[in-house]
Amino acid sequence: MLALLKTVVARDLRLAMRRQADIVSALFFFIIVVSLFPLGVGPEADLLRRLAPGVLWVAALLATMLSLPRLFADDFRDGTLEQLALGPQPLAVAVFGKTLAHWLSSGLPLTLLSPLIGAQFDLPADAVWMLVLALLIGTPALSAIGAIGAALTLGLRGGGVLLSLLVLPLYIPVLIFGAGAVDATAGGLGAQAHLSVLGALSLAGLFFAPWATAAALRVALE
Amino acid sequence: MNNRLLNWFKFASPQSFFPLAGKMIPGFWALAVIFGVAGLYLGFFVAPTDAQQGEGYRIIFLHVPAAWMSMFIYLVMAFWAAIGLIYKTRLSGMMASALAPTGAMFTFLALWTGAFWGKPMWGAWWVWDARLTSELILFFLYIGFIALQAAIDDPRRADKAGAILALVGVVNIPIIYFSVKWWNTLHQGASVSLTKAPSMAQTMLLAMLLCALAFWMYSVAVALMRVRGIILERERNSEWVKQQVTMAAAGR
Amino acid sequence: MVWNSFSDFLAMGGYGLYVWGSVGATALLMMLEPIIIARRNSALTTQLQRQFRAERNQHTQRRSPA
Numbered sequence: 001m002l003a004l005l006k007t008v009v010a011r012d013l014r015l016a017m018r019r020q021a022d023i024v025s026a027l028f029f030f031i032i033v034v035s036l037f038p039l040g041v042g043p044e045a046d047l048l049r050r051l052a053p054g055v056l057w058v059a060a061l062l063a064t065m066l067s068l069p070r071l072f073a074d075d076f077r078d079g080t081l082e083q084l085a086l087g088p089q090p091l092a093v094a095v096f097g098k099t100l101a102h103w104l105s106s107g108l109p110l111t112l113l114s115p116l117i118g119a120q121f122d123l124p125a126d127a128v129w130m131l132v133l134a135l136l137i138g139t140p141a142l143s144a145i146g147a148i149g150a151a152l153t154l155g156l157r158g159g160g161v162l163l164s165l166l167v168l169p170l171y172i173p174v175l176i177f178g179a180g181a182v183d184a185t186a187g188g189l190g191a192q193a194h195l196s197v198l199g200a201l202s203l204a205g206l207f208f209a210p211w212a213t214a215a216a217l218r219v220a221l222e
Numbered sequence: 223m224n225n226r227l228l229n230w231f232k233f234a235s236p237q238s239f240f241p242l243a244g245k246m247i248p249g250f251w252a253l254a255v256i257f258g259v260a261g262l263y264l265g266f267f268v269a270p271t272d273a274q275q276g277e278g279y280r281i282i283f284l285h286v287p288a289a290w291m292s293m294f295i296y297l298v299m300a301f302w303a304a305i306g307l308i309y310k311t312r313l314s315g316m317m318a319s320a321l322a323p324t325g326a327m328f329t330f331l332a333l334w335t336g337a338f339w340g341k342p343m344w345g346a347w348w349v350w351d352a353r354l355t356s357e358l359i360l361f362f363l364y365i366g367f368i369a370l371q372a373a374i375d376d377p378r379r380a381d382k383a384g385a386i387l388a389l390v391g392v393v394n395i396p397i398i399y400f401s402v403k404w405w406n407t408l409h410q411g412a413s414v415s416l417t418k419a420p421s422m423a424q425t426m427l428l429a430m431l432l433c434a435l436a437f438w439m440y441s442v443a444v445a446l447m448r449v450r451g452i453i454l455e456r457e458r459n460s461e462w463v464k465q466q467v468t469m470a471a472a473g474r
Numbered sequence: 475m476v477w478n479s480f481s482d483f484l485a486m487g488g489y490g491l492y493v494w495g496s497v498g499a500t501a502l503l504m505m506l507e508p509i510i511i512a513r514r515n516s517a518l519t520t521q522l523q524r525q526f527r528a529e530r531n532q533h534t535q536r537r538s539p540a
Contacts, residue, residue, distance in 0.1 A: 168362075172401065172402070201397075219383050219386065267476065271487065277486040277488070277493065278489035284496055331500050338493075451514055454522065468523065470519060
């Protein structure tokens with residue numbers, strides 16, 4: 001099982017590396033969306049500092065959405081998915097591996113980039129670190145939940161828009177606690193509780209979502 | 223017990239459920255009208271004026287039942303979805319898709335009446351109160367379910383995909399509700415609550431329950447009507463539909 | 475009975491717009507929904523009837539080539 005997991009993660013990462021342009025585009029999408037807000041609401045530093053946690057998290061949700069339609073589409077087309085579904089190992093394990101690979105190629109780069117954006121919004125240093133930590137803990141949940149939506153919309157017309165319709169409402173708890181953690185730190189309060197909940201969401205997501213995703217994939221493969 | 227199970231599975235086939243549903247619909251309509259008239263009479267003519275909210279509180283006789291039904295229908299939908307996934311009964315998936323639009327309608331009505339209550343009480347059409355926000359998210363979940371099923375051409379796949387989404391939604395609803403509540407208490411405390419009238423008089427409670435019953439019966443009637451349409455559409459190539467339809471034509 | 479007159483009832487103690495706005499929307503949607511479904515169902519039935527009749531006619535024509 002572990003071997004399968006390793007193979008899937010390594011393979012998906014190798015494929016992602018071959019399409020670096022996709023990762024870079026998603027990152028630039030993230031940067032552009034965030035940069036639009038000061039242009040929209042005005043450059044007052046106080047206002048921007050208040051908005052920053054929410055804006056950054058919303059942009060992170062949207063940027064994660066961008067790469068989700070690709071998560072299973074290629075494997076679906078070339079029959080790899082069918083092979084995995086017919087194999088002796090549970091499909092959920094392969095899904096878990098693909099979720100991890102997706103996080104490594106979308107959530108993690110976002111997290112690493114976020115201090116720059118935090119600085120753009122003049123967040124205090126401790127809030128910036130909290131932002132990085134919250135994104136690090138929270139973004140795995142985004143990949144895990146998003147995988148369910150990607151599997152449900154696999155091969156459908158208008159899949160991308162539909163996917164965001166299905167997945168974004170389910171992202172709300174992550175958004176609330178992720179942005180809340182940064183908010184609390186910026187306001188001088190502890191963010192321990194936020195981070196704990198965020199961690200719980202990610203763990204629960206990574207544990208339960210692959211099963212739902214696998215079920216949805218089997219439906220799509222029929 | 224065994225006998226009952228047998229009956230259950232007999233009616234689980236679309237063919238035998240179609241005429242049964244047709245017979246049940248008028249009864250549910252009658253119940254809906256009776257409960258509705260009684261509830262509205264009690265609510266609008268008998269229930270006394272609220273000391274704090276004046277006559278404006280009478281909106282709750284529609285708002286609270288609509289909000290209850292919106293949540294209840296999602297649960298029922300998820301229940302049928304689960305049954306359909308476990309027992310592979312075709313009818314359960316059809317029931318789930320028949321319920322979704324009615325649930326979405328009640329969610330919309332709960333939001334609408336909530337806004338019309340909020341304007342005089344809070345001074346704003348929309349307040350990011352925990353309940354209203356959760357209701358809005360529930361509306362999004364319904365829309366997602368309907369959109370997903372609409373995008374899938376194969377009805378069997380649509381049923382199964384919808385069922386998985388409904389179950390994922392039902393697991394997430396409590397999580398969403400508690401996070402929205404947490405978010406709300408951190409940012410502001412809502413002053414007046416829509417349901418916590420300080421001293422709910424007996425008549426008010428009774429009127430509200432009657433209206434809720436009326437909405438419930440209405441939902442059953444409408445869902446049965448819709449499921450009949452879905453059955454006809456999906457089984458259009460079967461012999462019994464041919465018979466049923468030609469019989470209906472001869473009877474007319 | 476809590477109302478003195480019909481206009482009292484309509485005014486709802488100054489909350490008329492809000493109360494009747496809610497009642498109106500609820501009544502409208504709850505009447506529209508069954509009407510739309512009933513219409514769609516009967517349209518589907520007539521469409522199927524027409525289809526079956528056409529199929530039957532085709533069938534009989536093919537059977538009796540005379």
